[in-house]
Amino acid sequence: MKFKLASIIAFFRSSRRNLFIGVGGLVIIGVIGLFGVLEITSQPIFCNSCHYISPYYQQWKNSTHNKVPCLECHAKPGFASYLRRKFVALHEVVSTITGKFPPRPHAEVDDASCLRKGCHETRLLKGKVNFKGVTFDHTPHLTQERRGRKLRCTSCHAQMVMGRHIAVTEEVCFLCHFKGRMQTPEAKTSAFCLKCHTVRDTAITIRNTSETFNHKDYSGANVQCRYCHNDVVRGDGPVPKVMCFQCHDQPENLAKFDDIAFIHENHITKHKVECYMCHAEIEHSINSSHSVSSEKNVASCSQCHGNRHFPTEQLYAGTGARGIGTAVSPMFRAHVACIGCHRATGPDTSSFSNNHFPRADVSACVDCHGSDGKGFLKDWQEQVNKALAAASSALAKAQVSPAIVKNDSARKIFEDAKYNIEFVKAAYGVHNLEYSLSILENSKARLEKIAGKK
Numbered sequence: 001m002k003f004k005l006a007s008i009i010a011f012f013r014s015s016r017r018n019l020f021i022g023v024g025g026l027v028i029i030g031v032i033g034l035f036g037v038l039e040i041t042s043q044p045i046f047c048n049s050c051h052y053i054s055p056y057y058q059q060w061k062n063s064t065h066n067k068v069p070c071l072e073c074h075a076k077p078g079f080a081s082y083l084r085r086k087f088v089a090l091h092e093v094v095s096t097i098t099g100k101f102p103p104r105p106h107a108e109v110d111d112a113s114c115l116r117k118g119c120h121e122t123r124l125l126k127g128k129v130n131f132k133g134v135t136f137d138h139t140p141h142l143t144q145e146r147r148g149r150k151l152r153c154t155s156c157h158a159q160m161v162m163g164r165h166i167a168v169t170e171e172v173c174f175l176c177h178f179k180g181r182m183q184t185p186e187a188k189t190s191a192f193c194l195k196c197h198t199v200r201d202t203a204i205t206i207r208n209t210s211e212t213f214n215h216k217d218y219s220g221a222n223v224q225c226r227y228c229h230n231d232v233v234r235g236d237g238p239v240p241k242v243m244c245f246q247c248h249d250q251p252e253n254l255a256k257f258d259d260i261a262f263i264h265e266n267h268i269t270k271h272k273v274e275c276y277m278c279h280a281e282i283e284h285s286i287n288s289s290h291s292v293s294s295e296k297n298v299a300s301c302s303q304c305h306g307n308r309h310f311p312t313e314q315l316y317a318g319t320g321a322r323g324i325g326t327a328v329s330p331m332f333r334a335h336v337a338c339i340g341c342h343r344a345t346g347p348d349t350s351s352f353s354n355n356h357f358p359r360a361d362v363s364a365c366v367d368c369h370g371s372d373g374k375g376f377l378k379d380w381q382e383q384v385n386k387a388l389a390a391a392s393s394a395l396a397k398a399q400v401s402p403a404i405v406k407n408d409s410a411r412k413i414f415e416d417a418k419y420n421i422e423f424v425k426a427a428y429g430v431h432n433l434e435y436s437l438s439i440l441e442n443s444k445a446r447l448e449k450i451a452g453k454k
Contacts, residue, residue, distance in 0.1 A: 063165035073109050077116045108272040114153040134196045150269040174282040179237045193225040206333050222367040230337030234283040243278050315427035322416040327435040384429035387440035391421050394447035401451050410450050417443035
């Protein structure tokens with residue numbers, strides 16, 4: 001009996017030990033398996049298995065972050081945040097399987113993920129950097145409010161550039177810097193431009209010419225950036241209320257439309273909502289078009305006057321005459337706008353929208369060209385007036401010629417020459433000296449040929 005009891009006790013002890021070993025082994029295998037699953041499901045290739053994420057995976061693969069696993073960015077630092085994000089991902093998998101996944105995937109990257117050790121932890125200490133020729137400093141943008149808004153890393157590094165992952169898009173910069181500001185007195189000064197841009201001391205070649213230009217030579221106090229770089233900002237980034245319906249259909253949410261502070265805090269500071277989801281785009285670039293018919297023509301007088309000075313605008317751009325090839329003014333090629341020469345008499349240029357239009361000021365020539373520019377305007381006027389007088393005299397003689405009555409070809413030449421002479425008068429030939437003289441000389445020669453016919 002004593003032997004049997006001892007055997008039974010030994011058996012139970014052995015079984016319990018085996019049970020503990022077995023359970024312990026299963027726990028270890030489970031933990032290893034769990035970590036294996038966590039590791040596998042943390043790999044970008046696993047994310048790519050979902051067709052919703054595939055475009056983002058391809059963008060990531062072609063980006064500078066293609067060595068960084070997804071969760072390094074999409075989960076805050078710390079194991080708890082890592083597990084929390086895995087549960088969210090599990091929910092997304094279930095939603096995908098059940099067909100309830102939202103049609104527009106949305107993810108937020110916390111600043112702590114960007115600034116974690118081994119990534120961009122020293123970004124705020126690096127100071128100014130060069131971004132496409134513009135000076136930029138991360139520190140004030142992330143540590144101070146900008147226009148009353150608290151920004152995040154992803155406020156600028158946005159997911160809105162096709163084919164790129166977390167790329168800086170200039171449209172965000174333009175919206176923040178120009179929205180509601182372009183009609184202010186500050187925006188009319190060079191100081192406004194120089195907050196971002198620097199005056200480069202390098203010679204550049206003007207488009208389609210062999211002439212060189214150095215900004216440093218024209219950076220004096222009397223030469224404003226807008227004298228040449230006019231119409232470089234287009235649009236004001238309005239927010240149509242209909243844009244709200246992309247995400248909201250609750251009356252209580254739509255009622256907050258006019259609460260600008262609340263809208264920006266919730267969409268920019270608390271959550272990652274792309275600016276373009278609400279705002280129309282603001283364009284900022286040097287318009288290289290030389291077509292006077294373009295609404296965006298950088299030197300277009302019609303920005304202020306409609307088509308009141310359309311002949312002048314055409315002449316400046318080197319077009320408009322009949323039967324004469326184009327000859328673009330060098331200053332037009334350099335994007336010198338009307339206000340570069342026609343200076344307003346006061347600090348406010350509102351007179352451009354009235355009937356009064358400021359005359360060209362010789363001081364403008366001196367500001368850009370130095371003392372040599374003092375005689376430019378007078379010399380040009382004398383050359384144009386002399387050529388106009390000669391062409392007009394030829395016109396008067398040709399007008400009594402029998403050829404314009406008998407000969408259709410001669411009559412066409414006469415009408416074109418008459419139009420061209422009136423065109424140069426109306427456009428004030430000094431706006432494009434070379435083109436004006438060419439028009440008048442050509443017209444004079446053709447009219448003289450008609451006058452000699454019988």
